[in-house]
Amino acid sequence: MKPFLILLGYSLALYVATLLLIDFEGMLLNEMLNEDALELSFKEVQAAIDEMLYWNRFSALFAFLMFTVKCFLVAVVLYAGLFFTDRHKEVRLGTLFGIAVYAEVVFVIAGLVKLVFVSAYDLSYQEFATFYPLSLLNLFDLENINPVFNYPLQLVNAFELVYVFVLVYLVKEELELSMPRSSNIVLVSYGTALFCWVVFVVFITLNMS
Numbered sequence: 001m002k003p004f005l006i007l008l009g010y011s012l013a014l015y016v017a018t019l020l021l022i023d024f025e026g027m028l029l030n031e032m033l034n035e036d037a038l039e040l041s042f043k044e045v046q047a048a049i050d051e052m053l054y055w056n057r058f059s060a061l062f063a064f065l066m067f068t069v070k071c072f073l074v075a076v077v078l079y080a081g082l083f084f085t086d087r088h089k090e091v092r093l094g095t096l097f098g099i100a101v102y103a104e105v106v107f108v109i110a111g112l113v114k115l116v117f118v119s120a121y122d123l124s125y126q127e128f129a130t131f132y133p134l135s136l137l138n139l140f141d142l143e144n145i146n147p148v149f150n151y152p153l154q155l156v157n158a159f160e161l162v163y164v165f166v167l168v169y170l171v172k173e174e175l176e177l178s179m180p181r182s183s184n185i186v187l188v189s190y191g192t193a194l195f196c197w198v199v200f201v202v203f204i205t206l207n208m209s
Contacts, residue, residue: 003101007067010108015060017112020121024056028125070101071178074186078171081189091175099170106166110159134158152198164190 056076075096078149082088082096113133117123123131129140130150137150145153167190172182 003071003098004068005106006101007113008064009046010067010104011060011063013108014063014111014115017115018059021115022128027128028052067101067104071097071104071116073193074100074103074167077189077193078167078186081185084174084188085185087175087181087185089176095174098175100166103163103166105171106159106163110157116186130154147185148202151201151205155198157196 007011051127076091078099079088079091079093079097082091110133114131118128118131130137132138132154135154137153142150164186168179168183168186170188171177172179175182177185
């Protein structure tokens with residue numbers, strides 16, 4: 001029960017911070033009105049924005065579900081790493097789920113940093129969607145790079161590195177492993193899964209472009 005309460009706390013923290021810091025209505029209105037190819041009346045634009053804002057009310061629930069699914073998948077990946085190194089005996093999936101939940105705080109902090117930065121510099125909706133704090137993507141002009149590289153460059157960031165380190169540390173402490181053994185398990189399992197995910201996203205992006 002405790003891990004789910006923590007995930008609920010993450011979701012509510014991001015939801016409240018978004019409400020306080022981001023003017024989604026103004027951001028979306030400016031984005032849609034500035035589209036050269038947009039052939040909609042102001043009334044139609046406002047109706048579309050109202051629809052998006054309606055579903056945005058449930059963003060805390062969506063975030064909770066997303067956190068839950070992600071942490072479960074990370075737990076499964078870590079269990080697979082333990083299985084292939086023959087360290088899975090007497091290790092419960094719930095324990096690994098708890099490790100993933102505690103490590104997820106790194107990305108929650110990243111999300112809060114993003115919200116503060118976006119509100120401080122008054123970024124557009126497109127800039128808000130692509131911006132990720134302390135990532136390689138911020139070093140490039142989006143107009144000069146192929147969109148297929150957006151996600152991989154966004155994924156290479158300081159918070160991802162900290163997340164991996166936290167996973168290694170928590171696995172080491174919870175399962176009483178040495179640091180090299182814990183690092184090997186996390187890097188091989190999570191690293192492989194992350195690489196496959198990036199390949200999948202790039203493949204989908206290529207097919208949609």
